[in-house]
Amino acid sequence: AQSVTQLGSHVSVSEGALVLLRCNYSSSVPPYLFWYVQYPNQGLQLLLKYTSAATLVKGINGFEAEFKKSETSFHLTKPSAHMSDAAEYFCAVSKGNTDKLIFGTGTRLQVFP
Amino acid sequence: NAGVMQNPRHLVRRRGQEARLRCSPMKGHSHVYWYRQLPEEGLKFMVYLQKENIIDESGMPKERFSAEFPKEGPSILRIQQVVRGDSAAYFCASSPTRGTGDTEAFFGQGTRLTVV
Numbered sequence: 001a002q003s004v005t006q007l008g009s010h011v012s013v014s015e016g017a018l019v020l021l022r023c024n025y026s027s028s029v030p031p032y033l034f035w036y037v038q039y040p041n042q043g044l045q046l047l048l049k050y051t052s053a054a055t056l057v058k059g060i061n062g063f064e065a066e067f068k069k070s071e072t073s074f075h076l077t078k079p080s081a082h083m084s085d086a087a088e089y090f091c092a093v094s095k096g097n098t099d100k101l102i103f104g105t106g107t108r109l110q111v112f113p
Numbered sequence: 114n115a116g117v118m119q120n121p122r123h124l125v126r127r128r129g130q131e132a133r134l135r136c137s138p139m140k141g142h143s144h145v146y147w148y149r150q151l152p153e154e155g156l157k158f159m160v161y162l163q164k165e166n167i168i169d170e171s172g173m174p175k176e177r178f179s180a181e182f183p184k185e186g187p188s189i190l191r192i193q194q195v196v197r198g199d200s201a202a203y204f205c206a207s208s209p210t211r212g213t214g215d216t217e218a219f220f221g222q223g224t225r226l227t228v229v
Contacts, residue, residue: 036220043117043204043220044156090155099208099216100146100169103155 002027002093006104014112019078021107023065023091026072033074034092034101035065044090050074061085086111117142117207117221118187125227126195134190134224138207145188146218147180150202159203162188195228202226 007022025031032051036044048059055067065076076089088108092101118137126132138145143164148156161169162182173180177195182188192199202225206218 041222041225043222044206045220046217049217099144099218100158100161101148101156101206101218102158103148105155 002031002102004033004091004093004102004104006091006107008107009105010108010110012110012112013081015083016080019063019076019081019085019109021076021089021091021109023074023076023104024072025074025091025093027093032094033065033067034094035059035063035074035076036090036092036103037061038088038090038106040087047076047089081109081111083111083113085109117205117219119203119205119221119224121224122222123225123227125229127229128196129194132192132195132199132226134192134203134205134226135187136190136205136207136221137187138205139209139219142207142209142219144208144210145182146206146208147188147190148204148206150204150223152201156204159190192226195226197228200226200228 003026005024034049035047037047038044047063048057050057050067058064063078067074088106090106091104094101120135145162147159150156158172160173160180165184177193179191202223204223205221208216208218
């Protein structure tokens with residue numbers, strides 16, 4: 001069965017610093033992997049997705065993630081944090097025959113000036 | 114092109130009352146997913162519906178919860194005899210096709226249910 005694990009429920013960085021949010025997946029088949037962002041009292045917005053094409057996936061707002069099969073990881077990075085990046089970030093995996101998503105528990109990103 | 118519309122945005126119910134949550138998918142989308150987000154937790158899948166059909170309800174509690182997506186009108190998530198543990202944010206997502214796992218699902222802003 002597919003699942004995702006997000007290490008670190010809270011991450012704090014200074015503005016301009018590197019952002020690294022960790023996600024490891026468990027899947028018996030090649031997975032489809034997603035990163036979503038949730039701003040306070042809002043719905044989820046897709047940042048990027050991996051669908052077995054390029055292993056380095058670029059998303060919106062300067063975020064990118066690298067699929068590493070050997071490490072079963074799909075960590076999200078951004079070279080330079082901005083105050084507006086403060087939000088909750090969710091990693092998710094989907095089952096192959098539907099778009100039903102299995103979410104991690106989320107990582108809350110705080111950005112300090 | 115309007116996004117996924119959920120209403121109400123906030124709903125307060127007393128214990129024992131019924132809660133009805135509505136979701137209008139994006140135009141052209143005939144597939145709807147409901148998720149529940151408990152405080153400090155990630156989203157948990159509840160049910161997947163296509164017009165007039167429940168495709169997968171493996172995440173629905175066995176009692177008090179039901180969902181429908183009629184031919185006309187929004188999808189409805191219904192919770193009967195609500196209890197305090199039902200307090201959560203309920204999100205709806207829609208997609209245009211049944212999908213093969215790699216289709217982007219578009220999320221609404223959620224309904225925040227508070228049971229008092």
